[in-house]
Amino acid sequence: MNFADRMDAALDRTGNPCVVGLDPHLALLPDEYAVARDATAPRKDRARAVRDFCESVLDAIGDRVPAVKPQSAFFEVFGAPGIEAWESVVKSARARGLLVIGDVKRGDIGSSAAAYAEAFLGDTPDACDAITVNPYLGGDAVKPFVEQCHRTERGLFVLVRTSNPDSSMFQLHGEPPLVDRVAAAVDAWGSELVGDRGFSSVGAVVGATHKSELAAFRAALPRTPVLLPGYGAQGAGAADVVAAFVDGLHGALVNSSRGILFAYRQDRFHATPWRTATRQALDDMIRDFEQALGT
């Protein structure tokens, strides 16, 4: 089954669009994983602590969400042992039936892009279901990723409008703004990867923080799955992103990373064990979407 259909089936099955971003930010990890931030400890031990933390997160949230989104930077920082931890976490999440969206933001040309595509979207248990890619280099840089998705039934989320404050610096350049052009290209790149449920396997990343732009994106990209970062810690709520959904609970995934992983640091969870806080924060996020979407 192609990625778009698997994503839609996962939304049906779980009844919510919540993606937990696995961003094991060292400074924020619970104390039991403190070895991860100890610069004098062997990288193997530090990487293992990061892996163990992610496993515990999967234990806490893995039964309820359609997908997780590991962030590769926090694994790459430990070199080869970090990549072992990454592969272990990806494999574990997929074995639990979760979709894995690798947040790798790769982008390169020709044979380099093909090598990245094979690295992250190969037909192996430790490869991702989809990855994020950067469009700056243009169509011939995205094509090898699209071809790989054809071969292995994987998906892409192309960065269109990111959630960070400076995202307008280049993404809104020109009239019409660059994002419109990138969005049109995303639609075209996905044209041959449309699944049985009407969505393509080439999605778009659009920040949940850009509430006023979401309806226009959805109108311009009727068949494009949208991945929305920026919920929670970055300020957006469920009501801000309903415009990205199609016919109820279809066509969009919403990511929260530190709002879930590090919920134990919030005042409202004072003295709550971190796993409990993480689960409660996820349950709250799911409820927020049930109310906003009326599901």
Place this chain on the structure above:
Amino acid sequence: MNFADRMDAALDRTGNPCVVGLDPHLALLPDEYAVARDATAPRKDRARAVRDFCESVLDAIGDRVPAVKPQSAFFEVFGAPGIEAWESVVKSARARGLLVIGDVKRGDIGSSAAAYAEAFLGDTPDACDAITVNPYLGGDAVKPFVEQCHRTERGLFVLVRTSNPDSSMFQLHGEPPLVDRVAAAVDAWGSELVGDRGFSSVGAVVGATHKSELAAFRAALPRTPVLLPGYGAQGAGAADVVAAFVDGLHGALVNSSRGILFAYRQDRFHATPWRTATRQALDDMIRDFEQALGT
């Protein structure tokens, strides 16, 4: 010594701007490294063959060039053993006195960008002297890399105008084109990293294939080191890129990857051992620049 000064010193020392791109494209490797393309072989063995090939390339060219540019995709494709090979090649190149420009094209926000910066530009023997970064996400995504360069005296080459055919798709969007805006930002990002020799440690990637635009880039970016891919296999010659240099042999590096690494596949090197062909191709490239620059 900051990166810009080290780059300039390397140009002085070697008398040429040639960067050998370490792109170990599996299909093109000499037969003695055939295990690297054997999908049934263990990844460890395949990664080791790629490492051994790169070591042999360093043996063949390492005494003459200022820098090498390993392409991370071809290492990442082997997972953790690939990263071990990457670290080994980076460390070996630096031990030989070569500058290492990691072609990783990373770009992300906040703590993710900081983690990438630490992964590739840390103060360790297997970290790079500089890396390529993608500007699409905007200034707050580049800032953590710039801050890391401050701390560890490393450098960046920000993608401005890439060498591939579809690079105009988004990079030339708008009026003035997006690249002008990115170029201005590159200049600003480097303003606090200007070294004793007048160049900043925040460079720009500008394709050697865009001959007519190079003089304008140089005029707009007088203190920005430029890394020019696209020489050789992608069609540009030394005469096409002289406009990127400042006062003779300063301010620019020119990369050739497969034209050097896989020279043995060219008709003119028929029946020549690959190492000999690689060395001769490099010597030819150096001569091409000596003539074009009059050095």
